[in-house]
Amino acid sequence: MPALYQDQTIAFLTQHGKEDLLRPLLAPALGCQLVRAEGFDTDTLGTFSGEIPRPDTQLQTARQKARLGMDLLGQPVGMASEGAFVPDPFGGMMPWNVEMLVWLDDTRGLEIVGMAQGPARSGQRAVRTPEELQQFAAEAGFPEHQLVLRPQSETDPRVHKGLASAEDLQQAFAACLAAAPDRVVYAENDLRAFSNPTRQRMIVKAGEDLLQKLQSACPQCALPGFAPTGVTRGLPCGACGHPTQLPRLRHWRCVACAHQHDEPVSARHADPSRCDVCNP
Numbered sequence: 001m002p003a004l005y006q007d008q009t010i011a012f013l014t015q016h017g018k019e020d021l022l023r024p025l026l027a028p029a030l031g032c033q034l035v036r037a038e039g040f041d042t043d044t045l046g047t048f049s050g051e052i053p054r055p056d057t058q059l060q061t062a063r064q065k066a067r068l069g070m071d072l073l074g075q076p077v078g079m080a081s082e083g084a085f086v087p088d089p090f091g092g093m094m095p096w097n098v099e100m101l102v103w104l105d106d107t108r109g110l111e112i113v114g115m116a117q118g119p120a121r122s123g124q125r126a127v128r129t130p131e132e133l134q135q136f137a138a139e140a141g142f143p144e145h146q147l148v149l150r151p152q153s154e155t156d157p158r159v160h161k162g163l164a165s166a167e168d169l170q171q172a173f174a175a176c177l178a179a180a181p182d183r184v185v186y187a188e189n190d191l192r193a194f195s196n197p198t199r200q201r202m203i204v205k206a207g208e209d210l211l212q213k214l215q216s217a218c219p220q221c222a223l224p225g226f227a228p229t230g231v232t233r234g235l236p237c238g239a240c241g242h243p244t245q246l247p248r249l250r251h252w253r254c255v256a257c258a259h260q261h262d263e264p265v266s267a268r269h270a271d272p273s274r275c276d277v278c279n280p
């Protein structure tokens, strides 16, 4: 595929150092220049520590940021990232992080989305003693993962962010205790990318997904962004032929011309251990 983005400036609106995470991945592979767009406080679009609610969906926010960056730098191509912390999709018991990267290309009319998700370091707990705080800090991956403390409740605006050393943590704890009439301090992982290596790894994974899609050309129109969009289940059991929950077809779709292709999976049969009839 021709190097579509060779020497292209990519506007990247971010303020937490995410360009340093993604540049080593995207710049050599695409030949592009990833340039941070400055002059806009992305925290006004919402923050993780609760001061400003995030009203828009994750994709809309990412799209809005990418567009702002392109406007600020006057570039036709831009990208932005947006993360969300939600209950896990299996049982809702595990902290879960969904990272999204949106790539907008006005020259070609493309919107390509890279995504990754997995377990998060996004714990939170009310603590009352230095011992309880130590316990939480150990479970939260401190000090590699920075912490946030606030007095009284999880929504108190008197927030101490980016606590990265035992000394800072101790001082913030004392200040929060003194400010809390009922002597409760609310501790949580700092979710900003530069404070949270687990989240950094998820952003890089989303970058890898985006890159794969950017390097996948549509067989019809040759533009990038030809990518799997879903599966049809029902791969037949190898013993009894009953349809299983395993995928039978993988659906591919082009984001530019809407060309579609259904690709059969490589396996012809499912292992009987995956069959509800043979192995109920």
Ligand SMILES: [Zn+2]
Residues within 6 Å of the ligand: 237, 238, 239, 240, 241, 242, 272, 275, 276, 277, 278, 279
């Ligand atoms: Zn079977």
Ligand SMILES: [Zn+2]
Residues within 6 Å of the ligand: 218, 219, 220, 221, 222, 223, 254, 255, 256, 257, 258, 259
């Ligand atoms: Zn196409």
